Amino acid sequence: MTDSSTPCRIVVLLSGNGSNLQAIINHFQESTSVTIAAVLSNRADAQGLNRARAAGIPTRVVAKADHVTREDFDTALATEIEHFQPDFIALAGFMRILTPAFVDRYEGRLLNIHPSLLPRYRGLDTHQRALDAGDPEHGATVHFVTAELDGGPSILQARVPIEPGDSPEALAARVLEREHQIYPMAIQWLCEGRLRWRDHMAWLDGEPLSTAVVVQA
Numbered sequence: 001m002t003d004s005s006t007p008c009r010i011v012v013l014l015s016g017n018g019s020n021l022q023a024i025i026n027h028f029q030e031s032t033s034v035t036i037a038a039v040l041s042n043r044a045d046a047q048g049l050n051r052a053r054a055a056g057i058p059t060r061v062v063a064k065a066d067h068v069t070r071e072d073f074d075t076a077l078a079t080e081i082e083h084f085q086p087d088f089i090a091l092a093g094f095m096r097i098l099t100p101a102f103v104d105r106y107e108g109r110l111l112n113i114h115p116s117l118l119p120r121y122r123g124l125d126t127h128q129r130a131l132d133a134g135d136p137e138h139g140a141t142v143h144f145v146t147a148e149l150d151g152g153p154s155i156l157q158a159r160v161p162i163e164p165g166d167s168p169e170a171l172a173a174r175v176l177e178r179e180h181q182i183y184p185m186a187i188q189w190l191c192e193g194r195l196r197w198r199d200h201m202a203w204l205d206g207e208p209l210s211t212a213v214v215v216q217a
Helices: 019-028 047-054 070-082 100-105 126-132 168-192
Strands: 008-014 034-041 059-061 088-091 110-114 137-144 154-161 195-198 201-204 213-215
Touching: 008 019, 008 047, 008 168, 019 034, 019 047, 019 168, 034 047, 034 070, 034 168, 047 059, 070 100, 088 168, 110 168, 126 137, 126 168, 137 168, 154 168, 154 201, 168 195, 168 213
Parallel strands: 008 034, 008 088, 034 059, 088 110, 154 213
Antiparallel strands: 110 137, 137 154, 195 201
């Protein structure tokens, strides 16, 4: 939790459209306690950068092509992040696997949203995989980031029923709507001090979370 007299500062990392960024912008646009300090991307053509600029948020690009190794990229990314002195960092469709050194540097301060009901379907193509498995439901999970891909402690989940004849695209669209609801909520909890990282676990309101909180539609 940050000093109550100063806003909680968030830096958002993204690679694409930035719809989750837009949900975060919309949620906190009237807030005096949370500010989006900057939006960074590994892609200069990411639509999310335009969303940030339209909201008056500083942007930076750290391009993969400018760095030989993953370690070099992550070092440059951290340097740019530190210019904005964030309290927390939110990954919002950031399509880079971060190095363990980067994750360790920001331990307990990194959030991500993943389009599946973790621990099911880590990685890519989650909607098709859920359909192929015949699952009755799918969804999204907000979690703390660790060095294990999509393996950090889960915080919040939203569940979406899978309907007969669903396509990956239709399912993805419904899941995305729920992402837009739960990600700002988790960020708010973190900034309010309700959500904490302790002993490599997520804690909410002073109690460890053995499973994610499920948010109903």
